[in-house]
Amino acid sequence: MINPIVELKNANIYQQDILILHDINLTLLPREFVYLIGKTGSGKSTLMRALYGDLFLAEGEGSIAGFNLNKLKKKEVPFLRRKLGIVFQDFQLLMDRSVFENLKFVLKATGWNSEDLILKRIEEVLRQVGLNTKGFKMPFELSGGEQQRVAIARALLNDPKILLADEPTGNLDPETSNEIIALLFDIVESGSTVFMATHNYKIIEKFPSKILKLEGGKIHEKSTV
Amino acid sequence: MEQKKVKRKRATYFSTLLSITLVLFLIGLFGLLVIYAEQLKNFLKENLQVSVFFIDDAKEADILRLQNMIDHESFVKLTNYIDKEEAKQIMTIELGEDADKLLGFNPFPASLDVYFNANYARVDSVEQFKTEMEIFPFVKEVSYQKVILENIDKYVRIGGLAILGFTIIFFLIAMILINNTIRLTLYSKRFLIKSMQLVGGTKGFIRRPFIYKAVTYGFIGGVIANLLLAGFLYAFSNWLPFALSGNLMNNFILSVSILLVGIIITFLSSYYSVNKYLRTKLDDLY
Numbered sequence: 001m002i003n004p005i006v007e008l009k010n011a012n013i014y015q016q017d018i019l020i021l022h023d024i025n026l027t028l029l030p031r032e033f034v035y036l037i038g039k040t041g042s043g044k045s046t047l048m049r050a051l052y053g054d055l056f057l058a059e060g061e062g063s064i065a066g067f068n069l070n071k072l073k074k075k076e077v078p079f080l081r082r083k084l085g086i087v088f089q090d091f092q093l094l095m096d097r098s099v100f101e102n103l104k105f106v107l108k109a110t111g112w113n114s115e116d117l118i119l120k121r122i123e124e125v126l127r128q129v130g131l132n133t134k135g136f137k138m139p140f141e142l143s144g145g146e147q148q149r150v151a152i153a154r155a156l157l158n159d160p161k162i163l164l165a166d167e168p169t170g171n172l173d174p175e176t177s178n179e180i181i182a183l184l185f186d187i188v189e190s191g192s193t194v195f196m197a198t199h200n201y202k203i204i205e206k207f208p209s210k211i212l213k214l215e216g217g218k219i220h221e222k223s224t225v
Numbered sequence: 226m227e228q229k230k231v232k233r234k235r236a237t238y239f240s241t242l243l244s245i246t247l248v249l250f251l252i253g254l255f256g257l258l259v260i261y262a263e264q265l266k267n268f269l270k271e272n273l274q275v276s277v278f279f280i281d282d283a284k285e286a287d288i289l290r291l292q293n294m295i296d297h298e299s300f301v302k303l304t305n306y307i308d309k310e311e312a313k314q315i316m317t318i319e320l321g322e323d324a325d326k327l328l329g330f331n332p333f334p335a336s337l338d339v340y341f342n343a344n345y346a347r348v349d350s351v352e353q354f355k356t357e358m359e360i361f362p363f364v365k366e367v368s369y370q371k372v373i374l375e376n377i378d379k380y381v382r383i384g385g386l387a388i389l390g391f392t393i394i395f396f397l398i399a400m401i402l403i404n405n406t407i408r409l410t411l412y413s414k415r416f417l418i419k420s421m422q423l424v425g426g427t428k429g430f431i432r433r434p435f436i437y438k439a440v441t442y443g444f445i446g447g448v449i450a451n452l453l454l455a456g457f458l459y460a461f462s463n464w465l466p467f468a469l470s471g472n473l474m475n476n477f478i479l480s481v482s483i484l485l486v487g488i489i490i491t492f493l494s495s496y497y498s499v500n501k502y503l504r505t506k507l508d509d510l511y
Contacts, residue, residue, distance in 0.1 A: 052423075054423075054506070054507070075427075075428075078422070078425045078426060078427045078428075079425070081423065081424065081425035082425040086423060086424070088423070092416075092419075092420040092423055092424075093420065094417055094420055094421065095417065096414075096417060105421065105424070105426070106424045106425065106426075108430075109421070109424070109425055109426040109427070109430050109431075110425055154424060158425075
């Protein structure tokens with residue numbers, strides 16, 4: 001039997017004291033690419049935040065990458081995030097340092113000490129996302145698509161079991177968006193699961209895969225957009 | 226664009242450093258006032274002149290014998306004999322007129338200026354000295370500024386308390402100012418802090434470079450403030466000769482305190498500010 005990477009059972013998710021999502025049942029398996037769709041305000045980002053430990057699971061059961069979300073303590077959140085790759089719509093890069101230093105920060109924060117190994121790993125992920133010549137650049141010197149590639153490279157640094165992408169193409173033009181999604185599909189091929197919240201139905205048509213829809217605070221499986 | 230960013234970074238660095246330095250310098254100034262209040266009091270007391278005037282017929286040998294006797298007293302710091310001729314010259318300079326020419330004789334008596342050690346420069350001691358001097362037949366009069374001597378202690382004590390009060394108030398204001406400077410600097414980094422958190426940095430790991438930077442500001446600010454204070458003391462050493470003499474230990478303690486205040490305040494403010502942003506939810510940062 002294959003162990004799921006993410007499993008939520010009858011989960012209720014609150015933001016402050018307001019119930020946003022209820023009775024959420026979700027299972028994500030290894031090497032799956034799953035879209036999460038839904039109207040603005042339907043709770044896509046809320047679900048993502050619960051998965052990466054920014055919102056705590058008050059009711060129901062849940063686990064991700066071996067972490068029990070019900071028993072997750074605040075001090076364990078950084079360690080959960082090191083097992084995940086997270087990609088945001090607004091990239092969330094560290095704008096005060098170069099691409100190389102952005103990636104180095106994550107490796108240093110996750111316990112890498114050897115400068116040689118750090119350099120080697122950064123070169124690997126930058127090559128993987130097609131930015132092997134841009135390590136010295138500052139984030140603001142890159143295009144939106146390149147910045148998102150850096151964010152993906154950063155997410156890949158610690159070989160995450162799952163990559164959570166919250167509207168990763170939201171700020172990108174269609175052509176660049178296609179390149180980013182193709183890159184995410186390559187990542188699935190190499191063994192990770194990708195769970196991606198999006199509004200971009202054209203992309204879903206072009207890169208079909210499993211779709212989950214959030215509606216009325218609940219999650220529904222859809223066969224097509 | 227990069228150049229602009231570097232310039233902006235430099236401007237932020239200098240304005241933060243300048244604020245911290247000035248605040249620490251002002252704390253140091255008040256500290257100096259507290260340290261030197263006692264020395265200032267002694268300085269004023271030891272510069273209070275008690276003048277023993279002699280009758281015109283007094284023999285210089287008697288006066289010099291008296292001076293020699295007074296010089297050997299433990300309460301005396303210094304004596305200075307001014308004969309009639311010297312007195313006339315001094316007064317001619319001060320008045321702009323030669324009294325000898327004006328009156329046809331020199332009306333100024335010879336005198337012995339006596340300066341007391343600070344511990345003995347009290348009204349009762351001086352009064353006793355005055356009584357003892359007036360026994361000598363060739364002493365005409367002993368005079369000193371009694372009112373000033375009576376009030377030096379009182380005014381220095383009141384001034385010292387006022388300075389101490391101001392120092393405490395100013396210290397609190399300084400803490401608030403430095404705290405605000407650091408908090409403002411870190412406010413501009415709040416999204417950076419949150420991004421670091423989102424990619425898996427632990428609180429300690431994220432805090433470390435911010436605290437290190439803030440403490441560096443505090444340390445450098447403290448060093449510059451100390452240099453400014455040393456320059457200040459040096460510049461005023463002509464007016465206040467005691468400024469550079471003695472009290473090295475107190476000056477050392479003040480210097481170390483300024484450094485510690487700079488380091489501790491910047492450490493605490495950066496620690497609590499970064500923690501605040503680490504606790505804040507992403508939505509609440511906007």
